[in-house]
Amino acid sequence: MSAPKDTIVVGAGPVGCVLALVLQRRGMGVSVYEKRGDMRAAGAAAGRSINLVLTARGLRALAILGLEQEVLALTTPVFGRMMHSVSGELTYTAYGKDDGERNYSVSRGELNIALLNAVEAAKIPIHFEHALERADLSATDSVALHFERPGGPLEVHTSRAFGADGAASALRTSLLEHVEGECLTEMLPDGYKELLFPAVSDGTYAMSERALHIWPRGREMLMGLPNRDGSFTGTLYMPIEGEVSFAAISDVASAQALFEASYPDAIPLLGPEFAKELVEAPLGRLGTVRCFPWVLEDRVLLAGDAAHPIVPFFGQGLNCGFEDVAILAGLLEEGGELGAVFAAYQAARKPAGDAIREMALENFVEMSDRVGDPAFILKKRVEARIEQALAPLYRTRYTMVVYSSIPYHKAQEAGRIQERILSELCEGISAPEEVDLTRAAALVAQHLTPFVEAEGLDLTF
Template identity: 40%
Template sequence: MTQSPRITLIGGGLVGALLAQQLAQRGFAVEVFEKRPDPRLAGFLGGRSINLALAERGLQALRSAGLADDVLQRAVMMRGRMVHDRDGHSALQRYGVDDSEVIWSVSRGALNMLLLDAAEAAGVTFHFGQSLVAVDFERQRIRLADAAGVEREQTVGLLIGADGAGSALRAAMNAHAPLGERIEALGHGYKELEIPPADELAATLQQLGGGRDQYALEPHALHIWPRGGYMCIALPNTEGSFTVTLFLPAQGAAPSFASLPGSTAAAAFFSEQFPGLLSLIPRFAEDFDHNPVGTLSTLYLDRWHLDGRALLVGDAAHAIVPFHGQGMNCGFEDTVVLANLLAAAPGDSAEVFAEFQRVRQPNADAIAAMALENYVEMRDSVADPHYLAKRELGALLAARIPAHYMARYRMVTFTHLPYAYALERGRAQDRLLEQLLRENPDVATIDIEAAAQLLVSTLPPLPALRHG
């Protein structure tokens, strides 16, 4: 029998910890080097989004690791988008057909710590506070530095980089043999604020007519304040708070982060553009002045691996913007594919790494494109009459011919259909919806039976296996 190779993972974040656990479950000896301190001892260090959207792809990976139930106990269900207009009115746009199709708001820190515990229980060895400084790919050795800058060398096995968008392993691989790296900046940034639990807002909520239990807003929704070109969103946390994220152009004329140099200007902007929201953020000045402006970019690589010696996964290989809520889910999907490939051919890492890229890269490219498109949809289209008409028509067709029509968002979020398939099928369906609405823009007067027959005659049935 072929002996399983030793595996060295760089990065112990969400994808790294889950991949380590999956590999250990399949009998591999796994060692992880993480530059940050152990969050279970030092506390979780922020700097990136505090909470994330967990959907079916990520849940399926967690199920395969035996962790889905534990994670869901620490999550808040979100049924859809609660869209807030400028007049203070709101309306829920469901993500799926019912409560069997929801997404979950999860804390990045809590999820990371749960995954670390699970990986250690599976036999993984973690080394925290260890930054990758250099790699000697010929000698299979790496150089690491601790928090004090003290360096040491370490012999490694198969190198896998799960160390995020700023991957140190990717930089080392690229220096050794160029990977064809392209980073496309969105030109927009983000800043996080917080709505505290309702009991901290008691006086304000009384003036506004009350809250919902411990939450200041409807807890089972992802809240969006779309304003065309920019937006705010808010995701619920289990303790009753909401993480609010403002997305704006980084530079240029107002509104942009450059035009809002401090909390005074920002508060005036919020009062005008997001009525009612400012009063729910009592620490607005502190949050705005102290929280950094995050950057948003998409990473593309021609090559994800260096023959059979090193491979990149998750954000290290294909970082995307967050507007489809799929970055973590895509990375988790990576872990299952890679762990299964390695388990099937443990002695042929070069072939495994090549096959992993062949299978996953088209899907990574597809979700990158859809995430960029979803930003426009969230900030502009959700309040647009034509978008709403197309959404209404799509819902009628989904109910009438479920074997032939499913909204692209549902394909991405609630099924295991490949991202690349969802992208192309979604485009084909959209062309037909546009054709129908061009001929008759009033959904109420469209002959749904004839519209259904058009789709059935034009598009093949959806794959039978859709849900997990």
């Protein structure tokens, strides 16, 4: 049992809140330090138009804390993807084998507020407007945290510091200055801007709210995710510079022209001022960080985006962060010396973090470009047929990543084997009905099942 307040979580984002609750349950005296002010003061406006997708993987961490139902009540279930072609044709693909395999769209602000309330209800102090500037790790048994705050700088000593301070983590920077490690930051040449599809006047949805809407256009892509109030949050992903880019739509006329050419069916669903809103919206940057280590003895541990910032194209960044906490909770439950627990956490999560980082990057190409490629569509439809015929011996990589608790890197490896099987089965056919299911079963038994069995993967989720 730790002395009161000898454990500090830096960052009161979703991962920091869940982490603080888990650590307190293990008997640690926790306090949280957060750079921003209390977002609850801004009320519902805190996160109205910005949302993300929670999936079964992330929800498991919330279930450990008994928060799953409370958070689910804030969500809109989404059952598949709706592709919009330039001519307005719609193609729907379900995410999983049935409606039970679904994702949940949630406002980031509402989610964070619910988790802040849970932290407060657990009587964990949250120090808002305390920005970690750096950590001094030179002592062997403690950590000195240097914060900037409105009243002036503050130095706090603690036995251990957990970094949940997001993609630009200050604790990560200090850790990597203290130990020899690696830190590779890769920025995409693409950025994103958010824009709102308002609810129709009677409060209903202008498009099917059961789907994530995607307008794939090669190097650019528009996405729409439903909110509970009948609106959708749109996100436009595009290169920052170049012929078709955010730089090229810096005024209302060019933004309007882009939508007329590429997203004509979206225009009537957006507000009358959408082009102006788009021009004025802040430009978000997209990047990944691959770093090591994530822990220092029993004194420092990184989780969530602080450990593994990834691009958002698998919708797994936060889900992965919540899973970090779930895995750590399981290891703490098993007991043992804390330094060994931290090392086991790192050994389990680092390969998983690397794998989802790579898969999220690949998914950008898949979502923005390949979804329109006939060979790719055929492969996906053949795969759906094989899954239907052979499940649970064959589950798609997407379902393994999103609905199972199979480690991301094992799902990635299984996906590589599946790619080879699918390429072989798609040779010389032009429709999914032509695929030879007997041969499919033989290839799965020969190549995939031995891997699944050797790794002990459970495909019956």
